[in-house]
Amino acid sequence: MAKDAIINVRTDARLKNEVEAIFHHLGLTSTAAINMFYQQVKLNYGMPFPVRIPTALTLKTVRDADKGIDVIESKSVDELFDKFES
Numbered sequence: 872m873a874k875d876a877i878i879n880v881r882t883d884a885r886l887k888n889e890v891e892a893i894f895h896h897l898g899l900t901s902t903a904a905i906n907m908f909y910q911q912v913k914l915n916y917g918m919p920f921p922v923r924i925p926t927a928l929t930l931k932t933v934r935d936a937d938k939g940i941d942v943i944e945s946k947s948v949d950e951l952f953d954k955f956e957s
Contacts, residue, residue, distance in 0.1 A: 878905065 911919035
């Protein structure tokens, strides 16, 4: 299939740089990653991942975790489960 269409997109520079670093680590160009995304949308006939609006509780939990509120730290899975059981 000929690649003759051009996509022009504006995005946040920091986001672009962070994502392109991940693509580089994966051995992908931005073009390859975008083409993969388009192929997945085509195959799924929609977004290839769930797109949802988070609930108020989910938003609060994520914000609290970012601030270190109610975060349980453990050195292993076993230690984590022990903390839950006590």
